[in-house]
Amino acid sequence: MLARAAAVEFLRAARHAIAATGRFTVALSGGSTPKAVFTLLAQDHVTGANSLRWDKVQIFFGDERHVPPDHADSNYRMANESLLSKVPIPVENIHRIEGELNAADAAARYEARLRSVFGISARAVPRFDLVMLGMGPDGHTASLFPGSSALAEKNALVCAAWAEKFQAHRITLTFPAINAAAEVLFIAGGADKTTMLRNILHGDPSGQTYPAQTVHPANGRLTWLVDEAAAGLL
Ligand code: 6PG
Numbered sequence: 001m002l003a004r005a006a007a008v009e010f011l012r013a014a015r016h017a018i019a020a021t022g023r024f025t026v027a028l029s030g031g032s033t034p035k036a037v038f039t040l041l042a043q044d045h046v047t048g049a050n051s052l053r054w055d056k057v058q059i060f061f062g063d064e065r066h067v068p069p070d071h072a073d074s075n076y077r078m079a080n081e082s083l084l085s086k087v088p089i090p091v092e093n094i095h096r097i098e099g100e101l102n103a104a105d106a107a108a109r110y111e112a113r114l115r116s117v118f119g120i121s122a123r124a125v126p127r128f129d130l131v132m133l134g135m136g137p138d139g140h141t142a143s144l145f146p147g148s149s150a151l152a153e154k155n156a157l158v159c160a161a162w163a164e165k166f167q168a169h170r171i172t173l174t175f176p177a178i179n180a181a182a183e184v185l186f187i188a189g190g191a192d193k194t195t196m197l198r199n200i201l202h203g204d205p206s207g208q209t210y211p212a213q214t215v216h217p218a219n220g221r222l223t224w225l226v227d228e229a230a231a232g233l234l
Contacts, residue, residue, distance in 0.1 A: 006034075015052070026131070027131045027173060029075075033189055041083055042082060054088050055089065055093070057093060058095065061075055061079070061097050063143035064076060064096075064099045065099055103160035125157065127181060130181065130185060131173070133178070142178070148211075149162075158173060158177065189226060190229050193226075197230050197231065200213050
């Protein structure tokens with residue numbers, strides 16, 4: 001089960017980071033796939049099976065839709081309902097992207113929050129212990145969509161970009177922020193990902209490239225967790 005494997009990886013990374021540094025900094029992915037992972041993590045806490053020192057976890061988000069936190073499309077709302085409201089994590093450890101604001105303002109405030117929590121200067125890049133990512137059938141990841149202006153961002157950690165396919169802004173971590181991570185964990189399942197997963201991992205026969213292929217932690221571990229359906233062409 002894809003969700004269980006992802007929950008095990010999350011707990012492994014968390015325990016390793018907490019043992020090594022006293023905290024675990026993680027950027028959660030959005031969309032629908034992570035919900036089952038978060039639900040299992042919440043259940044583990046209740047059963048005590050794999051309980052974690054949630055007070056030592058710092059929660060960030062890989063991206064957010066340009067909506068308020070109570071909106072049905074909010075990645076924060078999904079994570080809060082399936083996990084964050086069910087574990088004893090201090091509210092000050094949850095660093096939400098304020099999707100209710102002007103998108104550029106939300107990006108700037110989130111970047112400032114990142115720098116503050118990581119204790120880094122204006123030019124340094126934070127090193128997340130774990131960045132969780134999903135992949136869309138079009139090869140996007142986080143809110144880094146094909147053709148997006150965000151793909152070219154080399155300095156900012158966070159940016160707001162227009163997502164043509166949704167006719168809306170999105171706020172997203174940039175490749176510099178993602179590729180500085182100690183670990184990146186892609187979770188992709190379902191037959192709608194089969195062709196794109198082949199393209200991402202083995203190359204598109206037409207030679208086209210996709211945003212998810214630009215995720216290469218410079219000094220970190222990259223793991224893909226996929227189910228049989230998504231792996232059908234590998
Ligand atoms: C989002 C995510 C996005 C997601 C992929 C896969 O905000 O939607 O950040 O990158 O991970 O689109 O989504 P599913 O898990 O719903 O297939």
